[in-house]
Amino acid sequence: DTAVSQTPKYLVTQMGNDKSIKCEQNLGHDTMYWYKQDSKKFLKIMFSYNNKELIINETVPNRFSPKSPDKAHLNLHINSLELGDSAVYFCASSQELAGALNTGELFFGEGSRLTVL
Amino acid sequence: DQQVKQNSPSLSVQEGRISILNCDYTNSMFDYFLWYKKYPAEGPTFLISISSIKDKNEDGRFTVFLNKSAKHLSLHIVPSQPGDSAVYFCAASAVGGQGSQGNLIFGKGTKLSVKP
Numbered sequence: 001d002t003a004v005s006q007t008p009k010y011l012v013t014q015m016g017n018d019k020s021i022k023c024e025q026n027l028g029h030d031t032m033y034w035y036k037q038d039s040k041k042f043l044k045i046m047f048s049y050n051n052k053e054l055i056i057n058e059t060v061p062n063r064f065s066p067k068s069p070d071k072a073h074l075n076l077h078i079n080s081l082e083l084g085d086s087a088v089y090f091c092a093s094s095q096e097l098a099g100a101l102n103t104g105e106l107f108f109g110e111g112s113r114l115t116v117l
Numbered sequence: 118d119q120q121v122k123q124n125s126p127s128l129s130v131q132e133g134r135i136s137i138l139n140c141d142y143t144n145s146m147f148d149y150f151l152w153y154k155k156y157p158a159e160g161p162t163f164l165i166s167i168s169s170i171k172d173k174n175e176d177g178r179f180t181v182f183l184n185k186s187a188k189h190l191s192l193h194i195v196p197s198q199p200g201d202s203a204v205y206f207c208a209a210s211a212v213g214g215q216g217s218q219g220n221l222i223f224g225k226g227t228k229l230s231v232k233p
Contacts, residue, residue, distance in 0.1 A: 004160070040225065041225045042223065042225055043161070043206060043223035043226075045220055045221065048220070056220055090161070092160070105151065105163045105166065106153075106163065106221065107163070108153075108161045110158065110159050110160050111158075111159075
């Protein structure tokens with residue numbers, strides 16, 4: 001039973017289109033994330049949500065809009081797709097620990113490879 | 118500016134020998150370090166971590182060493198097995214920092230190939 005699942009795994013689309021990637025976790029975690037792995041292989045955080053509230057919003061174009069209908073889901077919607085958006089997008093989740101300590105162990109989905117033509 | 122650097126994009130090791138993967142960081146605020154392993158077409162999976170209050174953490178065949186003064190950590194795998202062939206990502210975080218939760222800074226990864 002997949003812990004963090006994201007769909008679709010592959011997405012090929014034209015510039016200017018709007019697309020969404022969905023993510024669901026069945027681990028009961030409170031926090032979910034979107035990471036982007038670009039062509040240079042850097043894995044960078046985009047957003048972090050805790051109990052449906054935005055916690056981290058790195059410098060990401062506002063064409064990217066995360067939506068968390070409940071704490072088990074975090075979807076990523078991208079408007080007006082550009083060539084530079086081509087990347088692998090990873091969803092992840094973690095259990096928020098009490099207090100200030102967070103060991104940072106993330107559970108990742110398999111990734112969604114987006115290709116913008 | 119890369120805060121976490123893995124300068125070796127690839128490493129090839131013979132089965133049974135030791136694999137040593139290196140990672141350097143620049144941000145002295147980092148106080149928690151993790152290694153993730155990634156197979157093709159899969160998401161990264163957590164492997165081992167170390168807090169800055171330690172200089173070594175061991176889990177079976179995997180040992181992570183931390184040298185804070187040098188801002189360097191390494192992952193040792195011994196003995197290496199063909200199933201260890203994967204991309205290994207080093208990651209760091211400043212646990213106590215505002216908004217640090219989940220804000221892991223990843224290196225570019227090192228592709229390890231263990232040959233039978």
